[in-house]
Amino acid sequence: MNATLxxxxxxxxxxxxxxxxxxxxxxxxxxxxxxxxxVVPLHQSVGGVPIPLVxxxxxxxxxERVGAPDGNYSSAIHAPTSGTVVAIxxxxxxxxxxxxxxxxxxxxxxxxxxxxTEKLAYHSLxxxxxxxxxxxxxxxGLGGAVxxxxxxxxxxxxxxxxxxxxxxxxxxxxxxxxxxLMRERPELILRGVAIMRELLQAEEAxxxxxxxxxxxxxxxxxxxxKFEHIxxxxxxxxxxxxxxxxxxxVLTGIEVPHGKRSTDYxxxxxxxxxxxxxxxxxxxxxxxxSRIVTVAGNVEKPRxxxxxxxxxxxxxxxxxxxxxxxxxxxxxxxxxGFRMPALDVPVVKATNCIIAxxxxxxxxxxxxxxxxxxxxxxxxxxxxxQPFEMYWHSxxxxxxxxxxxxxxxxxxxxxxxxxxxxxxxxxxYYRFAxxxxxxxxxxxxxxxxxxxxxxxxxxxxxREKREKxxxxxxxxxxxxxxxxxSGDAAINATEDDPKKALIAAAMARAKAQKADAEHAAPVAAxxxxxxxxxxxxxxxx
Amino acid sequence: MLIAxxxxxxxxxxxxxxxxYASLKFKVEGDPLVDKIDAILxxxxxxxxxxPGCKPYATAIANGEADINRCPPGGDDGxxxxxxxxxxxxxxxxxxxxxxxxxAVAFVDENTCIGCTLCLQACPVDAISGAAKQLHTIISxxxxxxELCVAPCPVDCISMQVVEETVDTWKWRYPSxxxxxxxxxxxx
Ligand code: SF4
Ligand code: SF4
Ligand code: SF4
Numbered sequence: 190m191n192a193t194l195x196x197x198x199x200x201x202x203x204x205x206x207x208x209x210x211x212x213x214x215x216x217x218x219x220x221x222x223x224x225x226x227x228v229v230p231l232h233q234s235v236g237g238v239p240i241p242l243v244x245x246x247x248x249x250x251x252x253e254r255v256g257a258p259d260g261n262y263s264s265a266i267h268a269p270t271s272g273t274v275v276a277i278x279x280x281x282x283x284x285x286x287x288x289x290x291x292x293x294x295x296x297x298x299x300x301x302x303x304x305x306t307e308k309l310a311y312h313s314l315x316x317x318x319x320x321x322x323x324x325x326x327x328x329x330g331l332g333g334a335v336x337x338x339x340x341x342x343x344x345x346x347x348x349x350x351x352x353x354x355x356x357x358x359x360x361x362x363x364x365x366x367x368x369x370l371m372r373e374r375p376e377l378i379l380r381g382v383a384i385m386r387e388l389l390q391a392e393e394a395x396x397x398x399x400x401x402x403x404x405x406x407x408x409x410x411x412x413x414x415k416f417e418h419i420x421x422x423x424x425x426x427x428x429x430x431x432x433x434x435x436x437x438x439v440l441t442g443i444e445v446p447h448g449k450r451s452t453d454y455x456x457x458x459x460x461x462x463x464x465x466x467x468x469x470x471x472x473x474x475x476x477x478x479s480r481i482v483t484v485a486g487n488v489e490k491p492r493x494x495x496x497x498x499x500x501x502x503x504x505x506x507x508x509x510x511x512x513x514x515x516x517x518x519x520x521x522x523x524x525x526g527f528r529m530p531a532l533d534v535p536v537v538k539a540t541n542c543i544i545a546x547x548x549x550x551x552x553x554x555x556x557x558x559x560x561x562x563x564x565x566x567x568x569x570x571x572x573x574x575q576p577f578e579m580y581w582h583s584x585x586x587x588x589x590x591x592x593x594x595x596x597x598x599x600x601x602x603x604x605x606x607x608x609x610x611x612x613x614x615x616x617x618y619y620r621f622a623x624x625x626x627x628x629x630x631x632x633x634x635x636x637x638x639x640x641x642x643x644x645x646x647x648x649x650x651x652r653e654k655r656e657k658x659x660x661x662x663x664x665x666x667x668x669x670x671x672x673x674x675s676g677d678a679a680i681n682a683t684e685d686d687p688k689k690a691l692i693a694a695a696m697a698r699a700k701a702q703k704a705d706a707e708h709a710a711p712v713a714a715x716x717x718x719x720x721x722x723x724x725x726x727x728x729x730x
Numbered sequence: 731m732l733i734a735x736x737x738x739x740x741x742x743x744x745x746x747x748x749x750x751y752a753s754l755k756f757k758v759e760g761d762p763l764v765d766k767i768d769a770i771l772x773x774x775x776x777x778x779x780x781x782p783g784c785k786p787y788a789t790a791i792a793n794g795e796a797d798i799n800r801c802p803p804g805g806d807d808g809x810x811x812x813x814x815x816x817x818x819x820x821x822x823x824x825x826x827x828x829x830x831x832x833x834a835v836a837f838v839d840e841n842t843c844i845g846c847t848l849c850l851q852a853c854p855v856d857a858i859s860g861a862a863k864q865l866h867t868i869i870s871x872x873x874x875x876x877e878l879c880v881a882p883c884p885v886d887c888i889s890m891q892v893v894e895e896t897v898d899t900w901k902w903r904y905p906s907x908x909x910x911x912x913x914x915x916x917x918x
Binding site: 282284285286557614617623632635636642645695 | 771772773774775784785846848857872874896897900901902904
């Protein structure tokens with residue numbers, strides 16, 4: 190099908206930063222040797238943290254599940270190669286916070302031996318089972334949001350699925366992993382798209398690719414000739430054309446309003462890398478254990494690599510030849526990326542790009558100056574927000590107001606900060622406000638539940654007291670008053686005493702146990718007693 | 731003249747009656763001020779304020795019987811919010827009530843617990859599960875960190891452990907301003 194047949198729409202705002210994409214597209218995707226160790230974080234996607242399935246010392250095969258999804262809103266984790274689990278412990282995460290998370294550390298045995306893999310006969314299975322299968326294969330959105338794909342592969346309740354939008358726009362500077370994947374493996378991507386279209390029962394699938402990638406458009410178009418109802422469309426190059434809502438707008442003209450989902454309008458959006466992962470999972474039976482990663486920035490030979498999850502970032506970057514002056518890595522692009530806390534953090538499912546950063550490449554930002562309310566940011570915002578208002582209220586920690594200005598519709602694309610003449614790091618303020626609001630919500634939920642439980646407990650205690658009093662009253666009525674007063678006292682005494690006696694006995698037992706334990710460790714005991722006796726000795730003379 | 735007077739009188743009676751009816755019909759149950767104050771208090775139910783729980787403290791504040799600076803878990807933030815709500819002056823936390831600490835939850839040392847149920851009875855939010863002579867355990871997602879279970883334990887097996895930050899609860903820091911060195915440094 191021809192790209193010109195489709196009427197295209199456009200979104201407001203956006204910017205045109207320098208793309209810096211050429212260098213990393215000169216060479217084909219390369220494979221990497223095995224590193225000495227894989228550090229596979231268990232939590233690599235949105236949703237519940239997977240539960241470890243292996244133990245230290247256990248042998249695993251390539252593709253064997255090492256983390257089971259925690260509930261349906263979660264995704265499994267697999268071993269990237271065959272080898273031995275040498276540790277399951279918290280390690281530094283590929284996250285700006287510099288915090289640790291539970292990781293499975295695997296030492297490769299060099300054989301790189303797969304588990305038994307088998308094609309899934311998905312035509313004959315109910316859609317729910319295919320979705321469960323994808324969850325257990327660890328397939329998540331590879332565009333950067335890492336949202337579990339099986340959750341998204343479901344049409345809205347009332348609206349039939351019309352258009353499946355496949356995102357090959359890749360608008361962020363430096364990143365070329367989707368570009369190379371589309372050049373080299375177009376047919377396999379489209380086979381994944383066909384599977385998704387069938388699962389969603391969508392009428393058509395449209396692949397949107399920015400028109401600065403003519404090679405990718407050509408190779409995808411050539412492959413699409415063999416498929417029905419799949420159209421390849423070149424879209425104008427303007428950041429952030431690869432935002433899900435922006436691409437949906439460009440390709441279908443539908444503007445998804447605040448608080449609605451695209452499925453309510455019969456549209457769903459996936460990344461090309463995700464389509465490829467779905468092809469591998471279903472047609473080859475291979476779980477998601479690797480992805481294409483662009484290595485760019487301050488390196489000799491920027492290039493794309495097929496990297497297994499858990500490979501240390503510096504191991505990957507070494508192959509591209511890290512140049513002197515590199516002080517840190519940025520994961521993702523320069524607009525939306527995050528600075529990594531260390532060079533050896535592992536590559537995860539969200540890692541589409543590693544940029545070796547140096548002071549020369551990304552000089553420290555010029556000092557922040559006051560907002561002059563020029564409105565440039567509002568003109569650049571692709572989601573039609575008022576960034577300066579959100580900035581103002583985030584800065585004043587006036588979080589209610591930021592939400593009135595729809596802070597949570599902000600996709601953190603960075604267009605506003607890019608154009609701001611006062612160099613205000615606007616997105617940092619939004620991220621600060623968002624995490625603050627989430628923390629407050631968590632606190633409020635906890636307080637509400639504590640209030641309910643506290644009141645329920647008080648009610649229960651009141652009720653028990655009342656019931657006791659009622660029982661007592663009934664007894665009083667049955668017996669003579671003098672007998673009761675003495676009897677009652679007796680009851681109280683016997684009720685109290687045995688309890689106290691029991692506790693005393695239990696305490697004595699606990700003490701005896703402790704004493705036993707001390708005897709078992711005679712070295713420690715005398716040392717303790719001498720240190721205790723010394724001050725006493727000093728006091729006596 | 732008489733007609734005008736009668737008309738005004740009639741109007742007055744009518745409006746008075748409808749206001750009276752409305753006040754009965756739309757009577758607000760409970761005290762809305764107490765609920766508003768209670769919504770600000772952290773619901774730790776620790777009693778450090780000197781009242782048996784957050785609601786009683788809220789009631790006392792509403793009645794003007796207690797100061798707004800007696801809740802340590804609510805901290806400075808909470809005092810500011812109370813001051814804003816009530817139009818009172820902000821005061822720093824009353825040290826008599828306690829100090830603001832990072833949020834912690836209780837842990838039972840499983841090797842020492844004798845199953846006496848004393849902590850179970852002390853917990854204001856039923857966050858401890860166990861039965862007589864059985865090992866007790868704390869459901870940490872429900873624990874408010876009030877520390878009321880620590881003292882009653884006859885074998886001292888309950889300890890408070892600070893809740894560590896995780897990637898999910900981590901907060902983006904407030905964008906800081908670059909401070910430039912000032913030239914007057916030499917003069918000092
Ligand atoms: S672009 Fe910057 S200076 Fe202009 S209104 Fe927006 S925040 Fe203010
Ligand atoms: S970062 Fe948010 S506010 Fe700024 S331009 Fe992008 S969507 Fe708009
Ligand atoms: S478990 Fe202990 S610290 Fe936690 S809420 Fe109950 S009594 Fe308070």
